[in-house]
Amino acid sequence: MKTTVERLQGSRQELFIDGQFVAPKRGEYVPSYDPTTGAPWYEFALAGAEDVDAAVRSAQAALKSNAWRRMTQTERGKLVRRLGELVLEHADELAQIECRDNGKLLKEMRAQMRAIPDSYLYFAGMADKLQGDTIPVNKLDMLNFNQREPIGVVAMIIPWNSPLMMLTGTLAPCLAIGNTVVVKPSEHASASTLALAELAIEAGIPPGVFNVVTGDGAVTGDALTCHPGVAKYVFTGSTGTGRKIASNAAQNLVPCQMELGGKSPHVVFSDVDIERAVNGVVSGIFAAAGQTCVAGSRCFVEAPIYERFVEALVERTRRVKVGHPMADDTDIGPLALAAQLAKVQHYVGSGVEQGARLAAGGRRPADPALAAGWYFEPTVLTQANNDMQFMRDEIFGPVVGVMPFTTEEELITLANDTEYGLASGIWTRDIDRAMRFARDIEAGTVWINTYRSAAYMSSNGGMKHSGYGRRGGFEVMREFSRLKNVVLDYSGAMQDPFVIRLR
Known part of the structure; x- marks a missing residue:
């Protein structure tokens, strides 16, 4: 070649x-x-x-x-x-x-x-x-x-x-x-x-x-x-x-x-190991700087552990290193396009304007060595809801909105409240609950206690839009x-x- x-x-x-x-x-x-x-x-x-x-x-x-x-x-x-x-x-x-x-x-x-x-x-x-x-x-x-x-x-x-x-x-x-x-x-x-x-x-x-x-x-x-x-x-x-x-x-x-497009729900129940679930959510949204169709950009957390989970997610997000993509210690590289950077900035701004709380990230890195590139920090927005524009539109960037839920029925309603149906993920030790979720969620792929685990031997595709x-x-x-x-x-x-x- x-x-x-x-x-x-x-x-x-x-x-x-x-x-x-x-x-x-x-x-x-x-x-x-x-x-x-x-x-x-x-x-x-x-x-x-x-x-x-x-x-x-x-x-x-x-x-x-x-x-x-x-x-x-x-x-x-x-x-x-x-x-x-x-x-x-x-x-x-x-x-x-x-x-x-x-x-x-x-x-x-x-x-x-x-x-x-x-x-x-x-x-x-x-x-x-x-x-x-x-x-x-x-x-x-x-x-x-x-x-x-x-x-x-x-x-x-x-x-x-x-x-x-x-x-x-x-x-x-x-x-x-x-x-x-x-x-x-x-x-x-x-x-x-x-x-x-x-x-x-x-x-x-x-x-x-x-x-x-x-x-x-x-x-x-x-x-x-x-x-x-x-x-x-x-x-x-x-x-x-x-x-x-x-x-x-x-x-x-x-x-x-x-x-x-996708606006995939990533669900965490209170019976899980929080650290493991946090790593799964981080991988699901921040890998490839969020530029994947299946990115788990809407995170739903069961109410009893919501505050603890958000605290752990924010702490883990702040340790994600933004840097040059060819460096071995980089976790997130730049966004691929200048227009994509502008789009991400717009949606983060609109989320804050509509009442979401910026818990981590939300800006370009301070490192002057990255100033010329299209870099953006991994971002966590809490106090989110499905009425906010950033929770409805595909952003294709390192931005996750987090919101609590109380019952399985409420969760399914919230998770399916989107025009998209590409992928989904759930973290729970209850296999019955996991299978009910897999049955009721409107998504072409369901990951249980993992996320973005792709295999060329399995068939995948989307539903709805x-x-x-x-x-x-x-x-x-x-x-x-x-x-x-x-x-x-x-x-x-x-x-x-x-x-x-x-x-």
């Missing part, structure tokens, strides 16, 4: 279409910014409608080519596995690229890059295990069966918070099935996806099977989501953008898979394949077409 942080500095990154890096037809480029300094560090191509059309056409051609269409499932699985092996070989370089691009901790990115290959290996093994079934019918000498086949060209619009991890969860199964792909990474973090394109070449993936078009949502994204050659869309991001993509896709009657469709596990193989029914009459008998025979 030629791409490294050093080579990216001051460079111009091209589009990846039909197995080659090519310049955008209009010759336009956009800067990408380093969150630790606020300064540009490379430029990426702005793909226009012509570039998007070329990428989709390349994917369509590859879908029909013998090099991909006639490849056996086992051989496709080997290519997917090889791509995962190459990610592992270049884990350190990819981790450094993502750290520089979005400000996430280098130690976290290294762990992600070493975990991602397992996902490729898992789905590589699925390539020759996507089976159909036979269907009994009320006719002799008749074979009726279903078979699964690739759905076609899949367009993926991925977010800036963990680009390669989010991409892998859908790219690996798509390739294993035999689909072709056009990826539009976020305009705020494109470099690692382009680096993956280099590895795709090295892995032997045929030209046109994997394409990358960079650019913003208004130009590149709109062109991609309106293209009639796409068979399915994958999107991870805000609910508002998801609505627009779904509307565009509907014009061509194209299905979507959406993982959208958090989106639809499933990712992970064998279920995603169904998401990216289509079912075809085949009926065969092997009786050899001649039948008059105008004679109706009763059974």
